Amino acid sequence: MLQAHSPLWNYLWVAPNVLLLILAALIWGRGLRRLFPAFLAFAVLSAIGQLAVFVADVAPSVSAENFWVVDWVSLLTEGTLKFVLIAEIFACVFDPYPSVAKLGKFLIRAVGVALVLTSAVAAAYAPKGTYALISGAHLLEQTIYLIECGLLIFVFLFSSYFRLSWDRPLFGIALGLSVSACVHLATWAVLANTNLSTANRHYLDFLNMATYHACVLIWFYYLLVPQKAVIKSAVPLPENNLAVWNRELERLLHQ
Amino acid sequence: MTLAIVLVIAAVLALVFILRVALSRSLQISADASLAGQIQPMDVAAFRNLIDPAEDHYLRRRLPASDFRLVQRERLRAMANYVQLAGRNAAVLVRIGQEALTTSDAQTAEAAQQLVDQALLLRRNAAVALLRIYVALAWPSLGLAAAPILDGYERLNGSAMLLGRLQNPAAPVRISATW
Numbered sequence: 001m002l003q004a005h006s007p008l009w010n011y012l013w014v015a016p017n018v019l020l021l022i023l024a025a026l027i028w029g030r031g032l033r034r035l036f037p038a039f040l041a042f043a044v045l046s047a048i049g050q051l052a053v054f055v056a057d058v059a060p061s062v063s064a065e066n067f068w069v070v071d072w073v074s075l076l077t078e079g080t081l082k083f084v085l086i087a088e089i090f091a092c093v094f095d096p097y098p099s100v101a102k103l104g105k106f107l108i109r110a111v112g113v114a115l116v117l118t119s120a121v122a123a124a125y126a127p128k129g130t131y132a133l134i135s136g137a138h139l140l141e142q143t144i145y146l147i148e149c150g151l152l153i154f155v156f157l158f159s160s161y162f163r164l165s166w167d168r169p170l171f172g173i174a175l176g177l178s179v180s181a182c183v184h185l186a187t188w189a190v191l192a193n194t195n196l197s198t199a200n201r202h203y204l205d206f207l208n209m210a211t212y213h214a215c216v217l218i219w220f221y222y223l224l225v226p227q228k229a230v231i232k233s234a235v236p237l238p239e240n241n242l243a244v245w246n247r248e249l250e251r252l253l254h255q
Numbered sequence: 256m257t258l259a260i261v262l263v264i265a266a267v268l269a270l271v272f273i274l275r276v277a278l279s280r281s282l283q284i285s286a287d288a289s290l291a292g293q294i295q296p297m298d299v300a301a302f303r304n305l306i307d308p309a310e311d312h313y314l315r316r317r318l319p320a321s322d323f324r325l326v327q328r329e330r331l332r333a334m335a336n337y338v339q340l341a342g343r344n345a346a347v348l349v350r351i352g353q354e355a356l357t358t359s360d361a362q363t364a365e366a367a368q369q370l371v372d373q374a375l376l377l378r379r380n381a382a383v384a385l386l387r388i389y390v391a392l393a394w395p396s397l398g399l400a401a402a403p404i405l406d407g408y409e410r411l412n413g414s415a416m417l418l419g420r421l422q423n424p425a426a427p428v429r430i431s432a433t434w
Binding site: 010058097099100103122126142150152153156157160161162163164165166171175178179181182183185186189190192193194198 | 258259262263265266267269270272273274276277280346347349350353364371372373375376378379382
């Protein structure tokens with residue numbers, strides 16, 4: 001069952017991408033495309049890219065070399081879209097608050113530079129395979145997920161420190177992307193830096209595909225299932241006296 | 256192989272952190288009702304006295320250098336406690352302000368926005384001030400300007416009271432113990 005091209009393998013490769021295309025159509029239909037244009041682009045293009053890689057994998061007419069070329073193109077497109085999506089998440093969370101947005105932008109750029117350098121060092125120390133096209137693709141996966149994971153952790157850490165609340169759909173997008181990035185980083189680090197047997201490599205492929213499937217379901221849940229209606233009353237505030245209040249109000253008005 | 260292990264450990268830690276954030280977010284939604292109760296009043300007068308440069312000069316003049324360093328360290332620890340408290344209060348006020356941002360009343364929403372901005376600024380300043388205090392703990396004879404934190408805290412207090420007044424005219428919030 002846990003073999004390449006088994007029914008489960010084919011399902012886990014195709015289904016999340018088909019679901020992602022359906023999700024993109026639903027997002028479009030519900031008018032959410034203006035809120036999350038980068039996510040919409042990511043959903044459509046990465047799903048098409050992954051389906052193209054699947055077709056290249058199963059079609060007998062596609063040579064092994066051409067398969068890896070298709071994989072490279074898909075990877076580069078998906079990687080670029082992910083970074084655009086992270087920029088969109090960052091802007092949605094922090095841009096409404098100018099007092100931290102500027103600091104956040106400065107810090108995320110610094111973190112980005114540090115991650116690029118770290119991933120370059122990691123790639124330089126990785127063992128070189130016989131086929132540059134294949135080992136290069138593995139290293140590119142490791143590099144993309146390392147940078148993606150680091151940037152997303154920074155966004156979560158920074159917003160957690162300032163106790164900023166997220167919109168539900170935005171949180172869902174970031175959560176799915178982060179879970180996927182963490183698991184893929186771990187698996188691609190193993191795949192790019194060790195000499196696993198083919199069977200073990202397939203287990204990791206299954207883990208990657210199953211995780212991605214779960215992440216697509218997370219996106220479905222957070223983007224399409226409405227939040228339970230919570231009746232919010234005015235926040236109960238502690239007692240105080242009016243004289244102090246009036247004095248402070250005057251002070252505020254005179255600033 | 257070592258690199259793979261390091262990256263796997265980093266990825267697992269990152270995953271645990273993200274799952275904790277997701278869990279705390281769902282718990283946070285149910286705990287929002289008790290937010291105002293989490294605010295701890297702060298004695299602004301005592302803090303003002305603590306950061307008064309004249310006090311520093313006085314102690315420096317009157318005490319031997321070794322005694323001054325000991326006393327200054329104690330004062331810096333007390334200062335750090337105040338700054339941490341101000342930072343925690345600012346974090347609670349960010350959430351109170353964000354809750355109020357969704358209101359349909361334009362005046363309340365504007366007050367909430369102001370409160371959130373000032374609370375975020377204070378939290379940022381508190382982090383920087385804490386860093387400086389910890390550096391000063393190593394070199395107590397260095398000067399330390401914490402006054403901007405106090406000014407920020409007082410402005411924040413005014414905003415919190417304005418928002419509290421707009422939301423509930425009978426009971427505005429207060430985040431300072433003395434005036």
